[in-house]
Amino acid sequence: MADWRVWVMFVVGLTLIWLAVRKKYEPNLLLPMGFGCLLANIPQSSAVGGGFLDILFKAGIANELFPILIFVGVGAMIDFGPLLQDPEMLFFGAAAQLGIFLTMMLALVVGRLPGVEGITGLREAAAIGIIGAADGPTSIYVAARFAPGLIGPITVAAYSYMALVPIIQPPVVRLLTTRDERMIRMRNPEHEVSRAVRIIFPIAVTLIAGVLAPMSVALVGSLMFGNLLRESGVTERLSATAQNELTSLVTMVLGITIGSTMQGERFLNLTTLLILSMGLIAFILDTAAGVLFAKLMNLFRKQKINPMIGACGISAFPMSARVIQRMAQQEDGSNFIIMHAVGANVAGQIGSIIAGGLILALVR
Amino acid sequence: MDTLVAEGLRISLTSYLLIFGVLAVFYALIKLLWKMPPPREGS
Numbered sequence: 285m286a287d288w289r290v291w292v293m294f295v296v297g298l299t300l301i302w303l304a305v306r307k308k309y310e311p312n313l314l315l316p317m318g319f320g321c322l323l324a325n326i327p328q329s330s331a332v333g334g335g336f337l338d339i340l341f342k343a344g345i346a347n348e349l350f351p352i353l354i355f356v357g358v359g360a361m362i363d364f365g366p367l368l369q370d371p372e373m374l375f376f377g378a379a380a381q382l383g384i385f386l387t388m389m390l391a392l393v394v395g396r397l398p399g400v401e402g403i404t405g406l407r408e409a410a411a412i413g414i415i416g417a418a419d420g421p422t423s424i425y426v427a428a429r430f431a432p433g434l435i436g437p438i439t440v441a442a443y444s445y446m447a448l449v450p451i452i453q454p455p456v457v458r459l460l461t462t463r464d465e466r467m468i469r470m471r472n473p474e475h476e477v478s479r480a481v482r483i484i485f486p487i488a489v490t491l492i493a494g495v496l497a498p499m500s501v502a503l504v505g506s507l508m509f510g511n512l513l514r515e516s517g518v519t520e521r522l523s524a525t526a527q528n529e530l531t532s533l534v535t536m537v538l539g540i541t542i543g544s545t546m547q548g549e550r551f552l553n554l555t556t557l558l559i560l561s562m563g564l565i566a567f568i569l570d571t572a573a574g575v576l577f578a579k580l581m582n583l584f585r586k587q588k589i590n591p592m593i594g595a596c597g598i599s600a601f602p603m604s605a606r607v608i609q610r611m612a613q614q615e616d617g618s619n620f621i622i623m624h625a626v627g628a629n630v631a632g633q634i635g636s637i638i639a640g641g642l643i644l645a646l647v648r
Numbered sequence: 649m650d651t652l653v654a655e656g657l658r659i660s661l662t663s664y665l666l667i668f669g670v671l672a673v674f675y676a677l678i679k680l681l682w683k684m685p686p687p688r689e690g691s
Contacts, residue, residue: 367678371678374672374678377671378671381667388660389657406655475682481682484684485677489674489677492674496666496669497666497670631671639663639667642666646659646663647659
């Protein structure tokens with residue numbers, strides 16, 4: 285008779301598969317994760333304990349290769365145009381990272397509670413806080429280095445809450461804004477972005493990040509390399525491969541490998557429950573920080589910003605921008621803020637990887 | 649406040665401010681790129 289934890293993990297694995305198939309929540313990742321969870325929890329499974337899933341873990345997660353490759357694909361998918369047209373949106377990408385740091389502090393306190401294991405210092409607290417980056421690869425990248433034993437729950441939290449952004453963000457945004465604020469119209473940016481600017485931007489950002497925050501170069505550089513493949517206009521095949529085959533292949537092996545870390549005896553404990561709770565708190569705090577920062581900016585501006593756009597600074601690209609556009613249209617069917625929302629959203633992508641790099645550099 | 653929490657607070661504040669700093673540099677970069685002359689016809 286198998287340990288009770290095996291049965292619980294089967295339910296967890298099947299739930300992830302159900303969420304992917306039935307609810308279409310991040311299916312490309314949750315389905316492989318769910319199946320990996322099943323494979324790892326079958327008693328005496330040959331997939332783990334030196335099996336192919338352990339080999340994949342060492343080959344791509346322990347050395348942080350898979351998240352980096354995912355970033356190449358993400359970079360190839362991102363259009364920085366809306367951000368280049370309205371660079372003020374960058375500041376929302378910074379403001380909405382606050383949840384990372386507040387959650388890191390929370391994790392430091394929670395780690396001392398009786399019965400909590402595995403959160404012993406700053407490294408583990410930072411790995412939990414980075415769930416607030418709302419960016420799966422960054423979470424995996426930091427967790428693999430700082431808290432490999434917690435990578436399962438951290439990844440589950442990061443991807444689950446990214447999929448749940450349409451449920452998490454609207455109540456927070458509504459709580460912090462008035463109807464009049466949600467109806468604010470944004471003037472469409474008029475600045476044309478030339479091809480040369482689109483090509484120079486990823487190169488310049490990589491070089492500047494290299495000078496200012498060298499620990500972020502792997503993350504920023506891979507994202508911007510993918511973007512350069514897209515924008516150069518001369519590597520269509522490479523760009524298409526990065527967006528499709530590379531991303532699909534790496535996501536598949538990443539998912540099944542992360543799923544294999546969810547073994548009952550390590551996963552089913554109070555720490556996992558707390559990590560899942562703190563991840564949710566991080567997303568809520570990020571959203572609140574972005575909205576409140578927009579309201580703060582409005583105190584000094586003649587042309588007001590729709591404060592909902594601040595919520596898009598959490599990364600979670602492009603889900604967050606879509607959610608905020610939908611909310612704007614619920615208040616006023618003819619209000620289109622999608623370009624600004626996308627700008628803030630890609631700024632959040634940049635802000636989150638800079639946050640990851642700074643945490644790796646500063647936490648010892 | 650013990651040493652670990654104080655260190656966490658210091659890192660959090662520094663990182664948060666640095667994110668603003670780095671993104672402000674990117675802001676300046678984009679503003680600078682705006683000043684680039686438009687490409688010539690046919691180039």
